[in-house]
Structures are given as C-alpha cells and as structure tokens.
Amino acid sequence: MAVGRSGTSPVRRGATSRRAASQFWLEPFYDNIPVPMLVLDVHGRICGSNRAARDAFGELSDGPDGLTLAEALRCLHAADQPHGCGFSAACAECVLHGLVRRTVSTGCMHRQVETKITRRHGNETSDCYVLVSTAVAELLEGPRILVCLEDITARKLAELALRDALEEVERLKDQLQRENMCLREEIRQSHSFEEIVGQSLPLQRVLERIEHVAPTSTSVLILGETGTGKELIARAIHHRSTRHGQPLVTMNCAAVPASLLESELFGYVAGAFTGAVADKPGRFALAHQGTIFLDEVAELPLELQAKLLRVLERGELWVLGSTMKTVDVRVIAATNRDLRQAVAAGTFRADLYYRLAVFPVDVPPLRARRNDIPLLAAHFLAKKQAELGRRFDGISADMLQALVDYDWPGNVRELQNVIERSMILSPDRILQLDAPLLPSLLRHSTVPAGDDLASADRSHITRILEECGWKIKGAGNAAERLQLNPSTLRSRMKKLGIVRH
Numbered sequence: 001m002a003v004g005r006s007g008t009s010p011v012r013r014g015a016t017s018r019r020a021a022s023q024f025w026l027e028p029f030y031d032n033i034p035v036p037m038l039v040l041d042v043h044g045r046i047c048g049s050n051r052a053a054r055d056a057f058g059e060l061s062d063g064p065d066g067l068t069l070a071e072a073l074r075c076l077h078a079a080d081q082p083h084g085c086g087f088s089a090a091c092a093e094c095v096l097h098g099l100v101r102r103t104v105s106t107g108c109m110h111r112q113v114e115t116k117i118t119r120r121h122g123n124e125t126s127d128c129y130v131l132v133s134t135a136v137a138e139l140l141e142g143p144r145i146l147v148c149l150e151d152i153t154a155r156k157l158a159e160l161a162l163r164d165a166l167e168e169v170e171r172l173k174d175q176l177q178r179e180n181m182c183l184r185e186e187i188r189q190s191h192s193f194e195e196i197v198g199q200s201l202p203l204q205r206v207l208e209r210i211e212h213v214a215p216t217s218t219s220v221l222i223l224g225e226t227g228t229g230k231e232l233i234a235r236a237i238h239h240r241s242t243r244h245g246q247p248l249v250t251m252n253c254a255a256v257p258a259s260l261l262e263s264e265l266f267g268y269v270a271g272a273f274t275g276a277v278a279d280k281p282g283r284f285a286l287a288h289q290g291t292i293f294l295d296e297v298a299e300l301p302l303e304l305q306a307k308l309l310r311v312l313e314r315g316e317l318w319v320l321g322s323t324m325k326t327v328d329v330r331v332i333a334a335t336n337r338d339l340r341q342a343v344a345a346g347t348f349r350a351d352l353y354y355r356l357a358v359f360p361v362d363v364p365p366l367r368a369r370r371n372d373i374p375l376l377a378a379h380f381l382a383k384k385q386a387e388l389g390r391r392f393d394g395i396s397a398d399m400l401q402a403l404v405d406y407d408w409p410g411n412v413r414e415l416q417n418v419i420e421r422s423m424i425l426s427p428d429r430i431l432q433l434d435a436p437l438l439p440s441l442l443r444h445s446t447v448p449a450g451d452d453l454a455s456a457d458r459s460h461i462t463r464i465l466e467e468c469g470w471k472i473k474g475a476g477n478a479a480e481r482l483q484l485n486p487s488t489l490r491s492r493m494k495k496l497g498i499v500r501h
Helices: 017-024 051-057 069-077 092-106 153-190 201-213 230-239 258-266 302-314 339-345 350-356 370-388 397-405 411-425 438-443 453-467 478-482 486-496
Strands: 037-040 046-049 113-121 124-139 142-151 220-223 248-252 291-295 316-318 324-326 330-335 359-362
Touching: 037 051, 124 153, 201 230, 201 359, 220 230, 230 248, 230 291, 230 330, 258 302, 302 316, 302 330, 302 350, 339 350, 370 397, 370 411, 397 411, 453 478, 453 486, 478 486
Parallel strands: 220 330, 220 359, 248 291, 291 330
Antiparallel strands: 037 046, 037 142, 113 124, 124 142, 316 324
16 A cells, blocks of 8 residues: 555554554654655565655555565666665665664664665666665654665765866876976986086086085185176075075175165165165075075175174174174175285285185186087077077087187177077078177287287287196197197297296
C-alpha cells in the first residue's frame, strides 16, 4: 500500500492508533524538508518517507513486504543494474545498508558519510554523489532509523574540479620553479657574472677575486679607468653575497653637489633645515642589511670622509636633525683616480683609504684584454638590435680587426658607443665601422694640442711599451701590439728618443 502521501500519516492506514500516534509527531519535522528522508525498521524496511523521498523514489511500500534501503536506492540511482550484487563491499548501496546496520547496533547518531553511485544510461555512465546521515528514534513499536539522503553531486563535482585545478596549479608552480632554477643556473654558467663578458686571463683573475670576497662582508675598493664596468663588478659582488636578497643602493659621489651629499648619504628629519618639510632616509638607511655602492668615492669632501669612516668602523651615522642611528651596510667603493696620490696630496683621508682598500679589485682596461673585444662587440650587437629595430647578420672582418687594434681610452663604454653608432649608420646587414678610430685615439691622447705628429707617435709608443713592461720580444710584446718588426720598433724608439727611465 502507498504510504507518506501529502496530508496522510506516513504509515499503513490499518495500523493501530497507538502506533500512528507514536509516529505522527515525526511528520511535521521531515515531510516538508527538501532532502529525501526515510524511516526504516531495524531490518532496513521502509516504514515511512517524506515528500522529497517520494518524489525521488516513487511510491514506497511499508510492512513486511516493504522495500529495503538497498532496493530503494537501486530504484533511485541504478534502476538498470542487476539486483544480484550480493551486498558486496564494492556496491555503493551496500555501503549505505551497512551504515544502517551500524546505527542499529550502536544506537547512536553517526557522522555523515559520502558515497559515490555510478548510474548507467544505455552505454553511458555518470557518477552521483550522496551524503547520508542516520539517527535512531525509540518509538512504542520499537526503534526506527531516520535516514537522510542528500544529492551533493553538483557540489562534489565542483570540489573535485577545484581540487584538480589546485593540484594543477601546484604542479605548474613546482615545474616553473624547477625550470627557473635550471634557467638561472644555465645563465650563470653560460653568461658568468651577469653582463661581465669576456674570457681573457686578466678578466678571469678579477672574477676569481670576486668569488673569494663576495661571501664575506669585507669592504671592497674597485679601481679602474673610466668605462671599464666597475658598477658591474659591484653588482656581481652583491649578487653573490649573503646579502643578495637585500637592496643594492648606488650613489655617484661626483654627480651630487657637495652641499647635498651629506643629506643624500645620511638623510634628514623634518625641520632639520629650511625646506625640510618631511623625513628623508639617506642612502645608507635604504641599504640597511644590504650593500651600498659609492662610485667616484674620491670626490667626497673631507668632512664627509670622516663620517663615512665612522659608518665603516662602527656602523653609526648621524642623521641631520636627529640622533645617531646604527646601520648594517656593506660598502663597495670605486674610483678611477689614484687614491694613494690623493692621500699624499691631502685630499683623501689615509685612514679612510686603508679602511676602504681592505680588498682592492683592479679592473683591467679594455686594451689589456683585447681577446675579449670580439665577444663584447657581438654582445652589444645582439643587445642593441631589438632596441634600434635593426637586425644584423654579423660584424665585418675589417671592423673586428680595427676594434682589436684600437686602444680604447674610453674602454668598454666607448666600445658600446662605437657599436651603437655603427649600427645606426651601417647600410647593410653586415656591420661596418662608420669612421676610422684613429682620430678618436688622438682626441683621447694626453699629448698637448700644439705638439706635432712625432710627439703623438712618441707618446703612443711609450704608452704601449709601459703596458707591455717594455718587452719588445716574447709573449705580449710591444712590437706585436704596434704591428711592427722588433728591429723597426727599436729604430723608431732611437729616432724618437724613447728610453726606459
């Protein structure tokens, strides 16, 4: 007989009034709940159902011949499956039936259980997820089990999709990190020391010194002619130090007026002087726990040199208009001047020089590493192509030879400018030199403008001889640099009156 119709008791009409009275109070609580709910006896037979269950299962029978929970679920989710599953552990309906048995045996409410049921529609299948919870009610006719069946398929599929998406994001994140580490290592090995390009022996010696000093907190003094890449050396030291995760703050001491240097380096507070309307941190404060690079350090006034010495020795600095503060900063300084001569002339403090020059690094001029010139030229060519919007297939052999033979008084910076200018003016895809380099050599020479050509020749040969240690024969000799026969070089030295002092 049909049970649980709207407006009727969810029990058989022939039941005793006492039994009906014992179950009647349940109806207002569960009949209008939108979740399918069943009332079972201890044998798993259906004694009642709410409206949502009837809509899902159809008309259900109670009594000794009523449907069991497993049979009802087959009607709902697996009507086309054979019923002879034998309550195997793999059967989702048997999982639910086991939950009812445990409810009866323990007599207490169980936690909610999720289960998946596979539905078949012809040759296609789909998964349905059900959230089941049970409770025991003691009635006059015996214990009854209340079973709630909530279809959570949409929510579960969304959770699974989200979980898969998060797993995919995590997988891609791990893959990206591995690829990033591999790429960084590949760049480090193939382009050692960032943009420091070259394989010559003098440059390799510099890079070896960088490797030794970088992990320490020792002050470094970088010495070298203008345009040799001293800032690149400072960046390489910082990036290989234990402070690489902290800022690298740079300051060109020659580019700031002397009256503003102190406030730029050490900062000031509001009201320290006229116009100081707000606090301004200095470069040292910005570089706290990191590195500060002081380029052209020889240009510092003497009064600031004493304050810089205090920072180096004690980590203490005086902020204008405030009290003393402590900072943890590694100092890397650079200059193209001879600081020992500056100390002798009284323009640079001897104690500051010795404190900065704990670990000096001499950057060789470009003329001392001519083997690197073709590599640098190719590097600048590749770097500037996208910026200038022009593409080149290479550099002409005549241009490469001219670049190697030139002395480069402006060093790497001048080479970069020559490559860029030639890229702008070259008519085809093979880079050609836009103008001879000899006028540039004479323009950068230390010979006074009124001297004749013989004086320029004498100065040029003397400089080459000094750079080669006055060697006329053997490896790295001056005759080879000047592209002269050794006997011819001696004859010209005698004619020009060039002698070693």
